[in-house]
Amino acid sequence: MHPAIVIEALEKTFQGNRRVLDIASLTVMPGEMVAIIGASGSGKSTLLRHLSGLARADRGGTNRIVVNGRCVQQRGHIARDVRQIRAGIGFVFQQFNLVGRLPVLTNVLAGALSRLPLWRTLPGWFPECEQERAHQALKRVGIEELSQQRASTLSGGQQQRAAIARALVQGAQVILADEPIASLDPESSRRVMQTLADLNRQDGITVLVSLHQVDVAMQFCRRIVALRHGRVVFDGAPSELTTGVLSEVYGSELPSPELEPAVTEAPLPAYARA
């Protein structure tokens, strides 16, 4: 079985020689649900953006990123056919990144753009089967009745589920979720995470989700990768994630109390205990 995601020698330096990513090797197998944790600025978002070719690694070097068996970027050059590769990668953003003035249905149908000809997509003539697919996707995430509303009128949780429905219409085998619940209330967070977990378990979609809340990561994911200053400092099962590891991951930023509840005596939120 081919891995779903292969990362080799990924290095990314921002202006001012600030090394934000330095990952020697990371592999995710199909059907895995992996959480990426780490403090703010540890490189979680940057890593996910590299995986769908929205960001480019440093030129030179031997870096290589392969998703779904296809090379997204190599030695700091984005693949020419990156748009076709992206079609197989659903991306869920912290701020949802829906087009607020368009109806939810159109936002979800955008997932079909890559496989339709321009004469259909430019005037917005989506074939019947794609419309049906979009409705099915909206039903799957539980917001079918909102399909004709403008996306901007939805709550944060509903928008995020619409964004997941867009990934479903893409037919994505991999979903990358960049802090999908960071802007949501606890109940919406639980529903969004549950939706991602269901897609992972029932459809076998590989999910890579960056999270700020360690407890959520431990509840929903069987594998956790922790980043610190762009390096992988932990990669293993939630049970191996000890207080010692966490204090290494979060370093001096640990004091913020909501970051350390899982393995300490602090009680888990209700949804995490369920």
Place this chain on the structure above:
Amino acid sequence: MLLRATSPDKPLSYMPSLARLLSWLAVAAVFAWSWHGADIRPLELAKYSGNIVTLAHDFFPPDFNEWRSYVSGMLLTVQIAVWGTGLAIVCAVPLGLLCAGNIAPWWITQPTRRLMDVCRSINELVFAMLFVVAVGLGPFAGVLALWVHTTGILAKLFAEAVEAIDASPVEGIRATGARHIEEIVYGVIPQVMPLWASFSLYRFESNVRSASVIGLVGAGGIGQILWEIIRAFEFQQTCAIMIIIVVGVSLIDAMSQQIRRAFI
């Protein structure tokens, strides 16, 4: 949204009093320097006030005997504005996108912007005179003049709207594997649509006003009738035409206000 408000927590900086005094003196100097060139003669305004009152008197009562021809001239003017603005909108959409720094690379935006500067900086009246020479007297020359000038204005306004968009929805569309042009159609255009519609309607209103002027150089419409009648010193008819222009322009303004509301 094109204007940036001063942030409330930052106190307004007052210039030192000497610098302020000097800048006021500079403003006064500019006006003094222009006095002679602009042939300012306030005393004569008072001296000839009698003439002006007589002239104003000649305008009343307005003579509406030929109102049918005035109204059809006004309609013709609106028709010129409709086509001039319509063609300009069609051209300004692609040209505006090509002028936007977040859509096209600099080697496309820079030449396109300069071309639009040229279209914009030459008054429609000048274009109308040139097109009258090229395509002959009549409304078509007026349409062409409005088209070129309005394209230059709308392309700039459209590009500014595009440069002010939120990039994240566009990235959302990009992440699905959509093509560049689909990113624009699905991510950019929905965001700028209310502004674009508003700019277009505003330009339509001002083009109705401009179209009534470019008739002066023979480009058709109410302006042409107006010019002929003023030259014949028929002031009562002139007054009637001016009333019709005011009413027509006000109606168009009111209508486009209504349409604009539907787009927001």
